[in-house]
Amino acid sequence: MILTVTLNAALDLTYRVPRLRPHTSHRVTHAAERPGGKGINVARVLAALGHDTVVTGFAGGATGELLRRHLADGSDRITDALLPLTGDTRRTVGIVDESTGDSTQLNEPGPDVAPEEWAAFGDAYGRLLRDAKAVALCGSLPPGVPVGAYAQLVRAARAAGVPVLLDTDGEPLRRGIAARPDVVKPNATELAALTGSTEPLRAAHDARRRGAHAVAASLGPDGLLALTPDGAWRAAPPRRLTGNPTGAGDSAVAGLLSGWAEGLSWPDRVARAVALSAATVRAPAAGEFDRATYEGLLPQVKVTPA
């Protein structure tokens, strides 16, 4: 199975409004809620691609219970190995402006995690790694989890011989990358903040020097840049697609991981990541992908040496 870790899971709420105007009140035309947080989004896409997928992390309180009930309804085909927590799982709110398609995201910080809850996670994670053929560590850290948590989880995966992908930002990324993950998947802003360079290829070289074996940087509508031990590639969709980009980076992670698990070459992995990202932007619900768009775009993704 493929394991995804979401330490700061969320119940994602999406509100659609005809036009978003700050300082005014809005009538919501459509509201949706679903289990979220980056690793859960990755898992949903992996499962839709036919991979046996397990999610772990934390879920607590009434919101955590609701999130787990959604997972248990089976529609996402994900196995729930989330650990209980005393605190209440956070919510995130995405507001989609129907006049432009743009979305505005509000992410709560998340519940406090006690030292004994974090220690219990370390034990459970070690057990889950025994059956994992790859692991993705995704998203922000909730309060109480040490800032070096991802470095610790990367080291544990490497010690267990399980390939590990890291998708986070800020200090947890800076520390995590030094633990030598197989792949990091920052977006352009996160990569620039890490390295101080806004030129993606130069920044990716810097990220590799900091410890990542491979860097796959998502560049929004411009696609993806991969700098790997096998070579460097840019992958771009055939045209700019408009829509809701929430979860597009998570779909890219699923594309990279599923491609790795199926033994695809790096150029084929990045093509899949870009097609899945673009198909997520086009899907009506945030964090899902439109399969027809994905299948139509995949052969049209242009992969060129970088």
Ligand SMILES: O=P(O)(O)OC[C@H]1O[C@](O)(CO)[C@@H](O)[C@H]1O
């Ligand atoms: O963990 P964070 O970085 O706060 O991001 C979480 C949020 O990002 C998303 O995963 C989209 O990438 C949402 O589902 C939402 O839960």
